[in-house]
Amino acid sequence: MVVEDEQPIRILDAQLRYFFHIDPDLLNDEQWAMRVQELNWIRKQEAKQNQA
Structure with missing residues (x-):
């Protein structure tokens, strides 16, 4: 089991x-960080829309 x-x-x-x-292995550190921010x-x- 993976614990986040x-x-x-x-x-x-x-994700x-x-x-x-x-x-993600093909991204440099800056690109990876930008994709993570976009993901967040x-x-x-999505969470906001699900609450409505």
Whole structure:
């Protein structure tokens, strides 16, 4: 079982693969960080819409 708090990078990489269909291993650090920020924004927007 994967515990998110213990392996945050692994979880974020899996989410990038799932949501963006990209291989995070091909991104440099800056690109990876930008995709993670975009992912966080998208997930927050989805959460807001689900509350309405």
